[in-house]
Every structure is written in C-alpha cells, then in structure tokens.
Amino acid sequence: MTKRQQNALKTRQKLIDTTENLLKKDGFNALSVEDITNASGVAKGTFYVYFKHKEDIVTEICRGYFKQIENDLSQMKSDNIIEKLTIYFDHFMKAVELYGINICREWIKDVIDPQNENVDHGKWQYDFGMLKNILNTAVKNNELKEDTPVELLTHIIITQLYGMMTVWCVSDGVFEPTEWTQKFSRFQLKRLIGEYLI
Amino acid sequence: MTKRQQNALKTRQKLIDTTENLLKKDGFNALSVEDITNASGVAKGTFYVYFKHKEDIVTEICRGYFKQIENDLSQMKSDNIIEKLTIYFDHFMKAVELYGINICREWIKDVIDPQNENVDHGKWQYDFGMLKNILNTAVKNNELKEDTPVELLTHIIITQLYGMMTVWCVSDGVFEPTEWTQKFSRFQLKRLIGEYLI
C-alpha cells in the first residue's frame, strides 16, 4: 500500500470516527456533512471522495455496530443452549449500550425506514437467521426437542431484543438495557424454552 | 355550535385525515406542509391556523393512535389475567396494524426522539403503568401469587409489544403483528406468568 493510500484510509477512518462521536453526542438530527468535515478537519468535498451519500457513513457505522457480536457469537463454544442465548443477549445489548442511546436511536430510525436504500435491511433477517440457527443447532444436538417451535421462539426472542432497544430509547435511558436483559435471561428465558429442553 | 365553527372543525379534520393518508402512503419523509394543504384543498396558511408546527399534526395523529385501546382496555371486564393480557395485546397490535406501517414508523421515530418536545413521552410510562396495574390487580384478586415479580413481567411484556412494532417496521411488513402477537399470547404468555398463577 502506498503512503497515499494509507493517508486516504486514515482520512476515511477519521470521518467515520468523527461521525460516530457526533452521533453519540447529538444524534442524527443536528448532523450535517459540514459538521462532520469541520470536526474531522477536512474540506467538505473530501467527504464525497469517500461516501457517495451522507447516509452511507451512518450505514457503515451501523454495519460495524454488530460485527463484534457476530464475531463473539461465532466463537461461542458453549453447548448449553440457555447459556448460549444468555451470552447472545448479553453481547447484543452490551454492544448497543456501548454505542450509546443516540446511535441506537439512529440505528432504529434507519433500520425501520424502507426508503433508506443505503441501509442494511438484511440486518433483522441476519439476526433472525443467526438466532434460528442457534436454536436449530440445539435441536440437532439434542439439547432441544424435535418439536420445538423454533420459528416462534426466534421471533419472540428477536422481538424482545429489538423491543429492549426501542424501550431504552423511549425511556430516554431510564431503562437499562443490560440490567433488564440479564434479568430477562436469568428469570424468563428458561420458562420460554424450558418445556422443550431435553 | 355555529355553522362557522362546524366548518372550521371540518377543515381541521380534513387536514388531519389528509395527513394520515399521506403518511400511510409515503411516510413522513416526503411530507411537506404544502403537500398536505394541496391535498386538502386549502391554502398553505390555513394549516397554521390549526397547527402551530408541522410536527403537531403528526403528534395529534399519533396521540389518537392509542386512544381507542385505552378506552377498550378501561372497559375490559374479564377476571382472567391471561385473557386480559391477551385482549390487551390483541387490541394494541390491531390498532397498530389499522394505522398502517408508515404511521407506526412515524410513531416510533417520534417516540424515541428526546428532542421532540411535542410528543407524548409519557406514553411508554402510561403503557407501563397500565400493564402493571393489570398485574397488580390480578395479585390483589388472588389470580397471581403475592411474590409475582410484577415489575419484571411488565417490562418483558411492554418490551415485547414495542419490539413487535419495531420488528414489523424493520421487516417492512413481512412480520404480521397480529398473527405473531396471537401466537405469542397463545403459546408463551402462560409460560411467562404460569408459575405465578394461583
């Protein structure tokens, strides 16, 4: 990689980091391309060297948003389905909390918006698929009975996760995602799938 | 009421109805005051006779959004807690579905936004309180045990409701709110609170 390419990458990253910070601070409402470039110390036009549209950078940030979880989960080696799901929940919400409530807000707004073509609408299908996979694997591994309503459980759990994010935002931070997630995992998860445990 | 006042009310309602339709069709993104007044067949300024700010009409629409449920629920006479909750869920999501996915989107965006002072931020507390009340009443009526973790259950159920809306929007309508809500009520509700039933 030439020096020039390295610098370009650095500029790009600077834009992303800056945007992330601005999002954390003020949310998306008061975020203009000029804000980003000013805070990044580059010219307005530079933004468009790296991102065709303003939304693209938010998308990119949101994409990175769950990369970590995916990595974590793919390396998750537990053979206990309850534990696995607990870890999943925990990582998911920790990531959400880490990014802060404003980015969470943006993520929700982005993700529920059908007109936003730049956004990763597969996200929910991805989440859905991943969870379903965990449950299906558990069925295969004889941790869960054959007649486990995987689809339904997946729905309920995903819904709970998305709901926690929404409620967090709605409550303006009062509701603590990780706290309640843990309570949910500890007290209710077993009840939801207990009947199907082998 | 004089004829003039009636006409004024009609104009106001025309604006609301038109806005609701436009929201259902295109969402909020492509919604300008001019769109509304044009479609309503009134002058631009007329809008501001009835609403101080553009957002106010959306707020008003969203407010009316759950009025019906609240009414329904307040008249709910069942003495079976499971049934009560089932009805609650059912009415809640039916209302959501009735208004359509785009208004649901707006409602979520509105309700998660802390800067939007026009919005009824008490909504979630109201929902929370109402549900808690249902559960507490059940405890008092000896339907649920004394040690029922009312707070936790309330959280989980509210989260499920808000999550269903979010997931509906995210899935761009694929996920059917009422369908899945009914499944949830039928198959999982008993599990969540079964242990505490007397």
Place this chain on the structure above:
Amino acid sequence: MTKRQQNALKTRQKLIDTTENLLKKDGFNALSVEDITNASGVAKGTFYVYFKHKEDIVTEICRGYFKQIENDLSQMKSDNIIEKLTIYFDHFMKAVELYGINICREWIKDVIDPQNENVDHGKWQYDFGMLKNILNTAVKNNELKEDTPVELLTHIIITQLYGMMTVWCVSDGVFEPTEWTQKFSRFQLKRLIGEYLI
C-alpha cells in the same frame, strides 16, 4: 351619540391604548395585529374596522405624541426668550421620556422613513416652524437683534432635540434625555444665542 357609537369609540380607544402599551413593552418589531387584538380582547377583524392599515394605529399614536407639547407651548406666556426655549426643550423631552424609549424608537423609525406614507412628515417642518416662530417673535419683541440668524439657530436647536432622541435610543437609555436637555439649556443655550440678545 348612540350607545353603539359609544361602544365603537371605546373599542377604538382600547385598541390604541393596548398598542401603546405593547409598543412601550416590546417595541414595534414583535408587534402583530393579532397581538394587538388579542391583548385588546377583540377579534382580529375588528382591527380593520377602525384602521385600514396596521401602520395607521402607530401613526395615530405618534400623532398624539406631541399634541400635549403643542398645547403647552401655545399657552406659554413668558416674554423671556431663553426661558421660553428652555420650557420648550423641557416639555419636548419630558413627553419623549414619558412615552418611553421603545415608542421613541418607533417614532424615529417612522419619521425617517420616506416610504411610510401614513406618517406625519410635516412633523419636523411643524417643529421647525414653531421654533422659528418663537425666535422671530423674539426678534419682533426686541428680545433678539434684527440680524439674528433665525434659520441657523432654529436648525441647530431642532437638530439638538432630534439628536437627543436618537442618542437616547442609541445609548439604550443610558443617556437621560431630560437630564442632558436641562444641562444643555442651562449651560449652552445662552451661549448659542447670547450674542443676539438685546
């Protein structure tokens, strides 16, 4: 006068009084017809029963502004020119102060504006004429020499008066009109015309 006519006059006066108060409080910038009618407890349209244009009421108020002085001065019976001028100054600025700085501001803005056809542009000529008259009378009465440069003195004195108002507004009230007017009268008036005194 019928009862109806009396009420009409009362309404009219209420509008004028209200406007004067609003002007004193906030100046003209934030003054709308609606403000006036709201504060007057009448409907918006009622304003236009009495005033064809919004400016008309300000004009009317400004007109009344100096009526009092004119009356006072016309009854001024002193035969000492210095004293006469002192009284003139004093009354002029007392009236200005009475109405308050915001109305003074409006008056200036109105009076310097050539496009404002509703305004009494004769005001300055009237002031000019009245002062000139005082001086000419003094010449006739052998208080002042025949070769007194009446035109010039009139100019200087009128300019001083208008300047005091302007400086009052510019200084945002720091400069006290009456205080400095009195100083001017006491210490400088004699010097300005002293040479021409007989």
Place this chain on the structure above:
Amino acid sequence: MTKRQQNALKTRQKLIDTTENLLKKDGFNALSVEDITNASGVAKGTFYVYFKHKEDIVTEICRGYFKQIENDLSQMKSDNIIEKLTIYFDHFMKAVELYGINICREWIKDVIDPQNENVDHGKWQYDFGMLKNILNTAVKNNELKEDTPVELLTHIIITQLYGMMTVWCVSDGVFEPTEWTQKFSRFQLKRLIGEYLI
C-alpha cells in the same frame, strides 16, 4: 492568495456592492436576499456562503461606513481645537452624505435598535470616546481651560451630529448635512466652546 480565493473575495465584494446599491436606491424595506443574489448574478445559496444572516451584510456595510472617518481623524495633525472639531464634523457628515440617505436611514434604524445583536452598539460610545479624547487632549495641550466641561460638550456635539443625520432623513434630503454642518462649525462651534479657549 490563490486565484480561487481571489474569486471568492470578488464574489463577496460583488454582494456587498450590489447590496449597497440596492440600499441606496430603495432602502431596506424592499430588500430580500433574492434581490441581492439576483442582482449579483449568483445563486441564492451563495449569499449564505458569505453571510450567516441577511442583516450581517447591512451591518458590514454600516461598519465600513465610518472606517474612513476614523482613519482620517486618527491622522488629523492640527493643533487647533476648533479646526480639529470642524474637520471631524466635516468628515463625519461627508461620509454620511456619500453613502446616501437610504443607507443613513438603515444605519439609524440599526443603531437605535436594541434587539439587533448584529449591530455595532459600541459605535456611539466609540464616537463619544473619540470626541472626548479630542477635547481632553486640547485641555492637556493648554488649548482649553482646565475646568472645561468636557463631558457636557462632548454630549452636545455628538448629539448635534446624530441629530443632523436624523434631521436629514426626516427632512427627506431637504436639509443638506454638509451645508448645515459647515454653518454650525463656522458660526456656533466657537460660541459653544469659546469661553473655555485659552
């Protein structure tokens, strides 16, 4: 300076010059940003590249308004106080006349308005201070007696200057600033301060 920067400056200046002309012609009343940009041959948005608010350009024009006098005066080398004041008056009013009556009107409106935060409210204090300085220096230089009422004289003279502007505007141009200023200087200045001359 690069070519681009030069062009930018040219654009900025074009906006200022155009605005000045429009002000001279029609005053501020009929002045919209669109007027300015149309007459300047640039896009509407371009205005906001250089001025954050519409008023800013008027302010800037008004600021430049007296720069020249200040320069002139600061280089004034006379040691005769009467002459110095005469020059001061002369330059002041020549500048006023040069800019034209409409800009003078704008300047007055701006300068008497307390809510206009964009405006140089120090202007009058600056004028006041500068004149006081001239008089104080004269005292120090033994041109004026020690007991000269500097404050009072300053007030009267400043008031005369501001009054001349106001009267010019009020008279709609009939009153010629420089003509009368010169008369004032020639015939009355000596009388005002004559007593204190050494």
Place this chain on the structure above:
DNA sequence: GATGAATGAGGATTCATTCAT
C-alpha cells in the same frame, strides 16, 4: 359593528451535492 376562518404572497435559511482547480 364584530367576528375569525381563510388566504397566499413573501422571505429566510439549510444543506446535500457538484466540480473546477
């Protein structure tokens, strides 16, 4: 005389995006 709903011209401002340098 009084009302107040309706009007609609008018104006300021924002900002994503382009492109010549």
Place this chain on the structure above:
DNA sequence: CATGAATGAATCCTCATTCAT
C-alpha cells in the same frame, strides 16, 4: 486525493388583509 466555492431545490413559517356570516 483534497479542496471549498457555488449551487438551487426544498421547506417552514409569518402575517397583513379580506370577507362571508
């Protein structure tokens, strides 16, 4: 790659004024 001047569509909102009731 980087710049930043220029663009101009888009949009909210104000408010004096009219007029049917």
